[in-house]
Amino acid sequence: MFPCFGVNMLTKEQVQYLAKLSRLELNEAEVKKFQGQLSAILAYVEKLREVNTNGVEPTAQATGLENVARADEADTFGGETKVGVVANVPKKKGEYVQVRAVFD
Amino acid sequence: MELVNLSIKESHEGLVKKKFSCVELTQAYLDRIKKVEPKINSFVTVTEKLALGQAKAVDKNGVEKKQMLSGVPAALKDVFCYEGVGATASSKILKGYIPPYHATSVARLKQQGMVLLGKTNTDEFTMGSSTETSAFGATKNPWDTTRVSGGSSGGSAAAVTAGECAYTLGTDTGGSIRQPAAFCGVTGLKVTYGRTSRFGVMSMASSLDTIGPLARSVEDIAYVLQAIAGSDTRDSTTPKVAIPDYLAALVGAEKSVKGLKIGLPKQYFIKGMDAEVETSVREAARIYEKMGAKIIEVDLPLTEYAVATYYIICPAEVSSNMARYDGVRYGSVEAAKTLYDTYAKTRARGFGDEVKRRIMIGTYVLSHGYYDAYYKQAMKVRTLIRQEFKKVFEGVDILLTPTTPTTAFKIGENADDPIKMYLADVFTIPASLAGIPGLALPAGFVDKLPVGVQLLAPWFAEAKLLSVGHAYQQVTNWHKERPSL
Numbered sequence: 338m339f340p341c342f343g344v345n346m347l348t349k350e351q352v353q354y355l356a357k358l359s360r361l362e363l364n365e366a367e368v369k370k371f372q373g374q375l376s377a378i379l380a381y382v383e384k385l386r387e388v389n390t391n392g393v394e395p396t397a398q399a400t401g402l403e404n405v406a407r408a409d410e411a412d413t414f415g416g417e418t419k420v421g422v423v424a425n426v427p428k429k430k431g432e433y434v435q436v437r438a439v440f441d
Numbered sequence: 442m443e444l445v446n447l448s449i450k451e452s453h454e455g456l457v458k459k460k461f462s463c464v465e466l467t468q469a470y471l472d473r474i475k476k477v478e479p480k481i482n483s484f485v486t487v488t489e490k491l492a493l494g495q496a497k498a499v500d501k502n503g504v505e506k507k508q509m510l511s512g513v514p515a516a517l518k519d520v521f522c523y524e525g526v527g528a529t530a531s532s533k534i535l536k537g538y539i540p541p542y543h544a545t546s547v548a549r550l551k552q553q554g555m556v557l558l559g560k561t562n563t564d565e566f567t568m569g570s571s572t573e574t575s576a577f578g579a580t581k582n583p584w585d586t587t588r589v590s591g592g593s594s595g596g597s598a599a600a601v602t603a604g605e606c607a608y609t610l611g612t613d614t615g616g617s618i619r620q621p622a623a624f625c626g627v628t629g630l631k632v633t634y635g636r637t638s639r640f641g642v643m644s645m646a647s648s649l650d651t652i653g654p655l656a657r658s659v660e661d662i663a664y665v666l667q668a669i670a671g672s673d674t675r676d677s678t679t680p681k682v683a684i685p686d687y688l689a690a691l692v693g694a695e696k697s698v699k700g701l702k703i704g705l706p707k708q709y710f711i712k713g714m715d716a717e718v719e720t721s722v723r724e725a726a727r728i729y730e731k732m733g734a735k736i737i738e739v740d741l742p743l744t745e746y747a748v749a750t751y752y753i754i755c756p757a758e759v760s761s762n763m764a765r766y767d768g769v770r771y772g773s774v775e776a777a778k779t780l781y782d783t784y785a786k787t788r789a790r791g792f793g794d795e796v797k798r799r800i801m802i803g804t805y806v807l808s809h810g811y812y813d814a815y816y817k818q819a820m821k822v823r824t825l826i827r828q829e830f831k832k833v834f835e836g837v838d839i840l841l842t843p844t845t846p847t848t849a850f851k852i853g854e855n856a857d858d859p860i861k862m863y864l865a866d867v868f869t870i871p872a873s874l875a876g877i878p879g880l881a882l883p884a885g886f887v888d889k890l891p892v893g894v895q896l897l898a899p900w901f902a903e904a905k906l907l908s909v910g911h912a913y914q915q916v917t918n919w920h921k922e923r924p925s926l
Contacts, residue, residue: 352801355801355804355805356801358808359760359788359800359801360764360781360784360785361785361788361792361797361800362785362786362788362789370794374859375798375801375805377859377860378798378859378860379805381860381863382749382752382806382819383749384749385746385749385750385819386814386818388746388818390821390822390825393821393825394821395820395821396820396823397648398648398678399634399648399649399678399876400635400678400680401680402635402677405677407674417541418542420541421525421539421540421542422541424539424541425537425539425770426770426771427769427771427772427774428774434769434770436769436780436783437777437778437779438779439780
């Protein structure tokens, strides 16, 4: 879907594809606007290709911590917290979250 | 005695000695908020009833003598969850969301007796450097209301300088505490990544986000940090590092500057920055020299790649973190016939442009075929930037830099130019990538607009950072200046 990088401008189709992956509905005008802005941002970050990173480990996370775990014990939240959580659900049936069909 | 300009210590002492009641102190802040809000728009929600209820309880039960924050009114950036109080991240997509729990940092402050005045404005989901991307309008700079307050913690910084609260909590991912602190003339601390808990604070970029205080002095910052620092079982990125006595670290601050090696990185003095901003930093260096510090020029050659690195890593993490806002479990939802449309329409209507830009950039750089060239490369450059700081701290104790290349720009000036906006964070981003702490200090004025300097220290060296910053505030008065609103 995406041709080689170094291309100056994202195409309309590329922007529409990105919008689809991002679950964002965009109209024609927005596609055009973002086409220009996203292309400019991507052109700027191309700068990083100048840096020689041979043999460098990527920084996956910033603390050096590993395997931070807790005991495998279930915690139950009832009472007010549950009421508070359910109250925030926009579409619900009783205490159940309501969504459109997940499968066609 | 202007109650709204008292320091945390003065506020607390006043309450203990019964010079004024907590209700009087809180009401003074609420009155101030009512007076200046039409001019600056720093609050999303003002919790008047809650605040007065809490103040009455403090007066009834007696202020905690040993807890400096007891009874002191504060505000929280609107990405912090305070149980029962709306949290919006200044976004339409979280309209109506009421957190059913406290963030850990909030719970710790509440335990210390914080009185909550309200939630402050931010760039939408903290994405921005001016608080202009807020769905509720920009926060205006109290020093010049035609200019931005900075971002993303612009509401927090403006509220502190305008006397609308004694202190606030903000978040700093690429400069979002330090930059608005500089634009508004207040003191702001970005902690070492992991020094404070992010639990209950809406995530933007999980490997970069930090939470920290903004206040009117380093001493005030120290009180707040003392209350919130420390590992949290609910945030697995908080290492178990001992919490020093930050207040004790301030004692004898001036003396401990003697012999201190302060590095001035030459890559932080660039073309395009205001000449007067540079002058302020060099003046601060002279002040430290007079106190006995040794100023050493140092080299951080990867600095020029920091913004590009950040604007790959940050959007990548944003694209992941924003996936949860889908109209299903909380916030606003758009009517739609299919699940896909529910997501696509809800997010299209609920998110602003900057959020959409970052989600799409992030999606692009993480996608198959692009991951190695962009994201992996950025993560490697990040390693090199970290190593570069590690090396420089072998030769100096602290770095002194400008906080921002310019003073506060005009509202609307950078709004249509994302890259120009991103470059506002050129001096704050490197420290974020490395995870080191940074302190923004008011250091003067240029054309009546505040200028800040930044101190950077090694990982978990907040005690030294605050001490060196406090020493500067012992011999200067910039942090005491207030706008005439």
